Amino acid sequence: MSTVVKSPRRISATPPVRVLDVERVRQDFPVLQQKVHGKSLVYLDNAATTQKPIAVIDAIENYYRRDNSNIHRGVHALSERATNQYEKARVAAQRFLNARESREIIFVRGTTEAINLVAQTFGRQQVSSGDEVLITAMEHHSNIVPWQLLCEEKGAKLCVAPINDRGELLLDEFEKLLSPKTKIAAVTHLSNALGTVNPVREMVRLAHARQIPVLVDGAQAAPRMSVDVQDLDVDFYAISGHKMYAPTGIGVLYGKSKLLEAMPPYQGGGDMIASVSFEKTVYNRLPYKFEAGTPNIADTIGLGAAIEYLEKLGLEGIERHEHDLLAYASRKVETIPGVAIIGTAGAKAGVLSFTIDGIHPHDIGTILDREGIAVRTGHHCAQPVMERFGIPATARASFGLYNTREDVDALVAGIHKVVEVMG
């Protein structure tokens, strides 16, 4: 049941990029076909969560209608079907991240749980009093707090690599902070609050030159660019299904098998054991060692369907489309008097954070909502980032594969409306 599938490194000579047919793609998302406050919905809160295509909704429904059963234990037909689909999703995730082996794919609830898992197993095993954990100043709370908890417990120090006024990581400062005491570096691939894309491959190279493993928070990057964990050479990579058109409550921790093998289990229970007696329990092999209890089967199958959907559309085409949208939106928004874009890194994707002079983001959000436009307002679970820029909050438009230039035009008109209402 756990055939180890190995895949080679991706070959760079890829076929030409498929152009995304956005109008057709929009038909795949039932939620987009609605009006909000009498206006066509303009959903620009994709960095918070994405909408789900029919393929994903159907996969979950079909599972519950036809195949619902527990996995890895029954000998009956339903259990076999459920197990096959569950493991097929693992292979899909392996393919999606280009992991070398499918056993390097651990299903978790999401990025937050993935990071906590690493902090509580690898971290507790490797970090001692006086050691250091290195993060960056643009991390989301989920890549700060698990490490704070670990450092508090162990008497270790949490070090933070600074960013500049554009929201770019200061790579030389990051390098300086990689010390003999650093036991792990945990960095985001794409900042949820600023849109900055970090030079992950280079950061990994610098860390590995000092034998420091690197965890990458890929929650925002996974739906926006093709990720190759072998090429990046990351040690751990964490993603959330719901940010990549899959259900909530399912995510993936990728880890190099050598590291995963050496780590203690995260939670104890069924499925993660090979044998149990009151004297001694033998843990199951990878990936099951880290998947205690009956997992979230339906949503894992939903994740598999989402990955197949993204593969069908082509990540390169999605990346190109969103890049075009972000460039178009940035050009339009920055010319509105009083509007400032927060996060102007050279390498950016998917996220447009902004403020309007004298108008609190909360008020921006309410007025845009009445125009049918969904954006996020607040600190985006990245309070240290807000502090770095000396602002309490921003409004954030974040793009998905189904957004259009018309959506951006609606946003721009909405911002003008905000200024009009708030005088």
Place this chain on the structure above:
Amino acid sequence: MSELRELYQEVILEHSKHPRNYRVLDSANHHAEGFNPLCGDHFTIYADVKDGTIRDVSFQGTGCAISKASASMMTQSLKGKSEAEAEELFTRFHQLVTGRGASADAVGKLAVFAGVSEFPLRVKCATLAWHALRAALRGDKEAVSTE
């Protein structure tokens, strides 16, 4: 649009841009912080209370137009009131912004906040300063949080 105009009335916008009693109160013998961790709104309320009467009240902090205007107008409406009257006014104000019965006449000038009841997500903004005031009068040490 009319609901938005109801919410963002001229009086509210004016108070949010030029808040009254926006200062640290030197004579304060009560103060407390109010915090909305979801949007980052953060106010400190200062009160000078003697023999159960609020002799003076002020505030400082950051927040959206609704929370700031509410704090500003709250300080105006509480000066000279007893603690019991303040509590009573908060109850009526809360009923008003949650659309649960209180008539606009029962809250005086605060009636401009009636529009909030059409925006349930903004009730916390309108009541943040009031929660902080209540904490200040009670002498709470911890910042009050809307969550």
